[in-house]
Amino acid sequence: MSRKLFKFKGGVHLPEHKAESNARPIHAAPLPGKLVIPLRQHIGNPAKPVVEVGERVLKGQMIGAADGYISAAVHASSSGIVTAIGPAAVPHISGLPDLCITLSTDGRDEWIAHAPLDYQAMAAADLRMKLRDMGIAGLGGAVFPSAVKLDPGAAHSCPTLIINGAECEPWITCDDMLMRNRAGEILQGVAVMRHLLGSTEILVGIEDNKPEALASMRAAAAALDFTVEVVAVPTIYPAGGAKQLIETLTGKQVPSGKLSTDIGIQVFNVGTAYALACAVHHGEPLISRLVTVTGHVLRPQNVEVLIGTPMRTLIALAGERGGSTGVLMGGPMMGMPMPDLEVPVVKATNCILVKSNALFPPLPKALPCIRCTRCADVCPAALQPQELFRFAKAGDFGRAQEYHLFDCIECGCCSYVCPSHIPLVDFYRYAKSEIWAREKDKRAADLARERHEFREFRLAREKKEKAEKLAAKAQVKRAELAAAPASEGAAVPSEADAKKALIAAALARAQAKKAEAAPKNTDHLPPGTQREIEEIEARRAKIRELARQPLESEEKKP
């Protein structure tokens, strides 16, 4: 190709391990008896359940509605009965449960009525809302709701659209297989993206270790009525990082703390483009995806999986082998260890990597940092990992932020090359989450301060208002008293007289109240009742008299 490519800083060459899983055709995973569909599968607000326990749902029916702008809907992956809506295990490193909808499938796999969208006739905003309601989110790993990314915003267009097919992480081949087998559909999705973003330049970046995918995408691109440039990029990890791919293809760097859209570039994964094509051209929401099941299994392969399928089913499909030492969701560099295998496949699951001691020998014990700066040489974000490590370890998060901790993409190159085998990325993740937690605490403290100050203000105001009201009342009373004797023609009373008069009036009021309060049900009683009362009074007097004298029994005792 004639295109001039650029080189981003750093990066590492890793053993690829792609051949294990890309030799077999894409398999459709069997329909499991139970689907567990988490409501938080994307960045932003989790979806809100819109079905009830016991309800029958159809394949593709929305079961969780998007909640807010940065959110996406979730759908039933197959037809069946909702058996539970509640916390269940999700694929997260913490092992904490999260809100999920559990379906018991009926095996009929019955679709809800759905129709393709005429996207060219629709208003852009309506189309984006529709895509949000079809649950489209980035399938590259970050799962950012695509509807938000497809909004060019104030700029009204995004000149460059980059489709990310680099798939730089070892072992994973799901994007490779998708491009080989479904290039036409991917480019249909790209056409929709181009329509929404108004892009004039469309680039597809694919690492040059995937010649079949490159050929297939080029063939499909040649048949299009708009230009799509399919570019082979050098194979170096992390060439598929969004910022790295942008730099490789355009030579532009995304400034720290900014988004790629600020420099007129938007990046989507090939899987997202495919999901978008399914949504627009077939009206199918995002209910399945390609997942690479590889590593320590008998038949590493790519599987078309319904969202919500337990990971154990897929490992069984690929052939479980003894001696596995854990499962990663994602690749060996950025993947997360799964706490248990009952967790479902979600939109973010691109790979299930079964580990064994032979494939992934346990890391040697860590040694202290010797400040060799090999990590700085390979850091694709041009950071100083050894400094960040020092600050994160010491809890000096302010300094870590000054050293642009938040530009770290957690690619793991630094940990990979560290001769002391320090899990550097874990320290950066720890520092990032501490900083987020502190910011949250700070916001809560600010809110509490504001509310406390308002309460103080409110109490002071109430006190003042009460005092003013009383003063006004007293003023009125005084004026009344001053006016009364004057009308009778008496001399104008002095201040002391007025006070005396006020006191006398208050006394009279109090006496009147007392008289009113006297029991009224003792007047005009019929003679029978009067007699009863007298008898009772006599008894009471007798009891009082008795109580005063010591009891006879007590007298006799001593």
Add this chain to the structure above:
Amino acid sequence: MIAAILVMVGLAVAIGLVLGWSAIRFKVEGNPLAEKIDAILPQTQCGQCGFPGCRPYAEAIARGEAEINQCPPGGEEGVKKLAELLGVEPKPLDETHGTPKPKSVAFIDEQLCIGCTLCIQACPVDAIVGAAKQMHTIVAAECTGCELCVAPCPVDCISMVPIAEDLPHWKWKYPVIELKRVA
């Protein structure tokens, strides 16, 4: 000689005027140090420090009338931050003012609540909703966990519930790495 004296007097008057004017024009409202201390305090408004709220405590510290180690919700970390700001040595938390507890929010057992409004009056951040003879409830998002509502409740229907860790609040832990023993 006279000229020199006049020049000096003239300068003194001119500079005096400028200083006097700027003292009025650029007068700092409130105590900026108390402001900074208040920003560090956790704003629980619990009064465990012996002052009626975080702001009065901050002002007392700024005046030098209170120690920096009287705030249990701020914990050791808060003491450290205050020490750094004030340029003094950090000291251990004063146990007489209480010990740090896990973050919690108040919870009203609505079956038992008699609607007396005593807790509403005690809440320093207006985080309790209710009215006389109506059931009360806590606005959990705004509760600072100060425990001031617990004591006034005549039917003991308020309990402090520690905030459970869930996915949105989950934090990466400090990595525990096994170091190789080098003899």
